[in-house]
Structure formats: C-alpha cells, structure tokens
Amino acid sequence: MIQLLKDNYGNLFEKELLLEINGVGTFKTIPEGFTIIRPGSYTTSMPLIIEGAIKIIREDANGDELLLYFLEKGDTCAMTLSCCFGQHKSEIKAITETETTLIMIPIRKMEEWITKYYSWRNFVFESYHNRLLEAIETIDSIAFLNMDERLLKYLKNKTKINQNTIIKNTHQEIAYDLHTSRVVISRLLKKLENEGKIQLNRNSIEIISL
Amino acid sequence: MIQLLKDNYGNLFEKELLLEINGVGTFKTIPEGFTIIRPGSYTTSMPLIIEGAIKIIREDANGDELLLYFLEKGDTCAMTLSCCFGQHKSEIKAITETETTLIMIPIRKMEEWITKYYSWRNFVFESYHNRLLEAIETIDSIAFLNMDERLLKYLKNKTKINQNTIIKNTHQEIAYDLHTSRVVISRLLKKLENEGKIQLNRNSIEIISL
DNA sequence: TAGACTCTGTAACAAATGTTACTATACTTT
DNA sequence: AAAGTATAGTAACATTTGTTACAGAGTCTA
Numbered sequence: 090m091i092q093l094l095k096d097n098y099g100n101l102f103e104k105e106l107l108l109e110i111n112g113v114g115t116f117k118t119i120p121e122g123f124t125i126i127r128p129g130s131y132t133t134s135m136p137l138i139i140e141g142a143i144k145i146i147r148e149d150a151n152g153d154e155l156l157l158y159f160l161e162k163g164d165t166c167a168m169t170l171s172c173c174f175g176q177h178k179s180e181i182k183a184i185t186e187t188e189t190t191l192i193m194i195p196i197r198k199m200e201e202w203i204t205k206y207y208s209w210r211n212f213v214f215e216s217y218h219n220r221l222l223e224a225i226e227t228i229d230s231i232a233f234l235n236m237d238e239r240l241l242k243y244l245k246n247k248t249k250i251n252q253n254t255i256i257k258n259t260h261q262e263i264a265y266d267l268h269t270s271r272v273v274i275s276r277l278l279k280k281l282e283n284e285g286k287i288q289l290n291r292n293s294i295e296i297i298s299l
Numbered sequence: 300m301i302q303l304l305k306d307n308y309g310n311l312f313e314k315e316l317l318l319e320i321n322g323v324g325t326f327k328t329i330p331e332g333f334t335i336i337r338p339g340s341y342t343t344s345m346p347l348i349i350e351g352a353i354k355i356i357r358e359d360a361n362g363d364e365l366l367l368y369f370l371e372k373g374d375t376c377a378m379t380l381s382c383c384f385g386q387h388k389s390e391i392k393a394i395t396e397t398e399t400t401l402i403m404i405p406i407r408k409m410e411e412w413i414t415k416y417y418s419w420r421n422f423v424f425e426s427y428h429n430r431l432l433e434a435i436e437t438i439d440s441i442a443f444l445n446m447d448e449r450l451l452k453y454l455k456n457k458t459k460i461n462q463n464t465i466i467k468n469t470h471q472e473i474a475y476d477l478h479t480s481r482v483v484i485s486r487l488l489k490k491l492e493n494e495g496k497i498q499l500n501r502n503s504i505e506i507i508s509l
Numbered sequence: 510t511a512g513a514c515t516c517t518g519t520a521a522c523a524a525a526t527g528t529t530a531c532t533a534t535a536c537t538t539t
Numbered sequence: 540a541a542a543g544t545a546t547a548g549t550a551a552c553a554t555t556t557g558t559t560a561c562a563g564a565g566t567c568t569a
Binding site: 259260261271272275276278279289291292 | 515516517518519
Binding site for chain 3: 482502
C-alpha cells in the first residue's frame, strides 16, 4: 500500500478499507493553480486529499467571486460528496492552492462503503459537518467583520495553509478572494505595513507578526 | 399511523420506515417564537418538520445575529444532524417562525436507519446538501448584494414561508435578521413604500408587488 | 535599450451603511 | 385620562467601502 495513504488516513480508516481505497482509488498529482471543479460541472468521483491544499471559491453568474475556505490533507470536498450522492451539479469552483496529491474514489464504491464501514460513514458525516462549519465561519467573517479584520484573518489563514510566512500573491488576487477592489486591499495592507505587522514587496507579502 | 406523517414523508420513505418513525418518534407541537436550540447546546434527538417553519440564526459571542435560512415541512436541521452524529455542540440558534409540529427521532435510531434504509440515507445526505446550499445562498446575499436587495429578498422569502402577504414584524426585528440597524431598515422600507411595492403599518408590512 | 505591460501607491471623490438624536404617533398600563 | 413605553420617520453626520484617475517602479520582450 502506498505509504502516503497510510500516513494520512491510517488512524481514520480500518485496514480493510485502506486496502480497498488503495485498490480502486486513482492517485493524481495536480500542479498549483489548476481548476479541478467548475460551477455547473458534474463529478463521478470523489477526491481525498493526501498532500497540498485546495481553494474553494463561490462564483456567481456575474463572475463575482469569493473565497469560501481551504481544504487540506485529510479533507474531502463536501460539495463533491453531495454532487456524487444526489447527482447535483457543482455550485463552486475548486483551484489547487499548492501542488496537490489526491486519491480519486469512484462514486459506486463510496456508496457501498457507507453501509460497509463505520469509519467511512463517520468520515463522510464529519466532512459535511466541517464544511458546514466552515461555511458558517465564512458567513461570520463577511457579516460581522470589517475589511481590515477580514484581511488579517485571510493572511493568517494563508500562512497556515501554505506553511510559509511569505505570501506570494498580488493585491488584485487577494481582492478577488475577499470580493473587494484592489485599491482597498492596497490601502489596508499599507496600513498593516505601517503598523510593522507585514513587509510589502512586489508580488509578495512577508508576515512579521499578526 | 398519524396522517400528517404519511402526508409529508409518505413519498420519501418506505412503509417499514414510516412505521418505525411512527413507533419511536415523539410528536411535538411548539408555539411561535419558541427557542428550540441555543448555541452551545447538545441534542439527543433529531427533529423532522411536519408543519410550520423554523428560523435558523447564527449568533456570535458578541451577541451579533444573522438569519441563516428557514426550515419548512419536509426539512430537518443539518446542524442538529451533525451534532447528533458527532456529539458536537450547536453553532446556531433555532426559533419557531410559526407554530410548528415536529417528530423527534432518538439518535440511536437515526444511526441504525442509515445502514438499514436506503431512503433514510438519501434523506440525510439530501438534507446536508440542501443546508450547505442554503448557507452558500446566504453567503451570496451578504457578499454580493446591497442592503436594499437583501431586504427585498428577505421580504419575498418571508411571504413564501408564512404563506401571507402581511409580514408581522417591527423594523427592529428585521434589522436583527439582516444584521443592520433599525434606521437603515426604516429608510429602505420607506423607499419601497414610495415605489408602491409595499404598504407600511405599525408592526406590520403589507406586500403589494415585489 | 525602448516600449509595453504589470504591480503598487495615493489622492480625490462617490456611494453605501451605520450612528445619534429628536419627534410624533400608537399602544399599554395604572 | 395621564403617564409610560414601543414603534416609526427623519435629519445630520461619521465611517466604511468602492471608484476613478494617474504616477512611478519593476519586469519582460522585441
């Protein structure tokens, strides 16, 4: 069995299930910045993240965008889950934030395992729960926080996800994620720099202390 | 078997399951404006809505509030679902919007039925899916719409849920749901009245044409 | 190296939303 | 009926966020 699978899901799933996953799952490594899922698309397999991070974005009909949350290793996409179960189409866009390694599980199997393995059932429900919580967390941020606080939270989150205190993004990219304008982000970042919390450079932001 | 159960879930669940629900479920009728679930609370049973409507509200530590969505007959609370499965505590507040009749299902049974009945499994997953979609819909509204559009959407939704073109609420109550101030709501409502879309009265709003 | 292009900084202004304060009216209670 | 309370209307103003415009600095390419 591939070591990566064992490392990431070994304490979550029983041995038989791990063997099944290893048998029917397809391993895939996807480069950074690749769009995995688009709004309106249907999926026939479900991804388990082994390594890396995926950015889940809401995109409406006018092309307005907003970052919903990040997925990391050990996570799966709840939207894909329910798309698989119910044959619904996707309402979100998924882009690899870093290079990402996935195991793709065919729908047929994931349905079968629901009745067969308690640990799998648990994993699926936990995933739904976590995604619902993250959606609510996003709602909290947009509804209750001002843009400066949202930006701060975003920067913290980003350093955690990328395991790096240097954030390689333009102000425009950040503005898209937070659904605001570039000028607003530049303004607030400059304020953070003046407060000594970050260091601004072209195409990147170094976090000093948030 | 109670007719209401058959009427609302008859085409969703098989006969055996309906009989089981009827056997172990407890029927409850709750008056309007009653708080069913509070943030931080744990639940040991899961509600199926038979009649009426429930308002699901996010409430943060500072007491800030925001309406997430309404639940109607045929719905169940996904947050409660995952609370039951995972022993998590509630992150939301649930208040009856109208008088509501529920069937309460003990956790033990709902877990057992997951493996036993395909239709139940389906129902649970569909519920999660729908709640996730509604959370995303809420995110859309807060992120992409201005307050006047959000108010309009709110009024439309409210007439649908209550089956009544007269909305019995004060401006303050609406302001809480949309997490803004009373003055803002009064201002926008007055604008809608001037446009001939609504008629304002003390403690109530009559919808003319939205 | 000249020109094109991208990214950032900044000012000036516009629009949306939030706050405070005060008034009038309707309703409730004593 | 008088007093108190809740609700709504409105003005004036503050704050936050969004928009437009332009300049300068870095990067890329012919």
